[in-house]
Amino acid sequence: MNRYKTQRRVQVEESQTPKYDDDVQDEEEQGESGMRLRPSDINVTEDQEPFMGIKVRRKASLRREYRGDYLDVPSRSFLMKILQKQGDKQVLFADKVLKFTSSGKMKRRILMITDFAIYIVDPDSGALKRRIALAAVDKMCLSELSDNFFAIIIPTEYDLLMASTRKSEIVTVLVDATKSASEYELEVVFSNRFEYNASADDVKEVQFEGVEGGVKTKIVKK
Numbered sequence: 001m002n003r004y005k006t007q008r009r010v011q012v013e014e015s016q017t018p019k020y021d022d023d024v025q026d027e028e029e030q031g032e033s034g035m036r037l038r039p040s041d042i043n044v045t046e047d048q049e050p051f052m053g054i055k056v057r058r059k060a061s062l063r064r065e066y067r068g069d070y071l072d073v074p075s076r077s078f079l080m081k082i083l084q085k086q087g088d089k090q091v092l093f094a095d096k097v098l099k100f101t102s103s104g105k106m107k108r109r110i111l112m113i114t115d116f117a118i119y120i121v122d123p124d125s126g127a128l129k130r131r132i133a134l135a136a137v138d139k140m141c142l143s144e145l146s147d148n149f150f151a152i153i154i155p156t157e158y159d160l161l162m163a164s165t166r167k168s169e170i171v172t173v174l175v176d177a178t179k180s181a182s183e184y185e186l187e188v189v190f191s192n193r194f195e196y197n198a199s200a201d202d203v204k205e206v207q208f209e210g211v212e213g214g215v216k217t218k219i220v221k222k
Helices: 046-051 059-063 077-086 167-182
Strands: 091-100 106-114 117-121 128-133 139-142 149-153 160-163 187-190 193-199 202-211 214-221
Touching: 077 106, 077 117, 091 167, 106 160, 106 167, 139 167, 149 167, 149 193, 149 202, 160 193
Parallel strands: 139 187
Antiparallel strands: 091 106, 091 160, 106 117, 117 128, 139 149, 149 160, 193 202, 202 214
């Protein structure tokens, strides 16, 4: 199913890694376009298709090869125990990310994606903080700029707002995994303003603005 609304094609020079505002907030404890753009260049790989024509991507991001498991999960017993307890065997992606809490803190977390679920793990304690079935994910939200932020929208729970330099790979993995598991094509929305539920009753809006040298990001309570 093709649900993308193709927007303008934009190219920019690689910008500096954006700085996070002090007022950035997101959840912790507790649109309009989909995925599948037509490639705008014959050299575009299939993995890059979701971002061509809408997402302004860094040149380094376009050249980066996807590895999937950046943590060598089989060598980390605490992660293997979590997966074995849940019955998951195939790890599609694993890396450390920044996760934003509803109280306004940024916390380092391990993000694992399998063919059935998303896992959020505390790298210090090794505790599983959250498991989200892929079937529960409704869509992903990203800006049109070269920042590292992305939101995973889960209507039956509260949402996830995270940041990673491997955002493009995370989006691609989630879209492919969702489609393989359920034949459902995950919607990916590109907008420089989007809302997410930081908790059950706390709605926030993430705002992005291109500035000299990078991207200014702000999160405000709705």
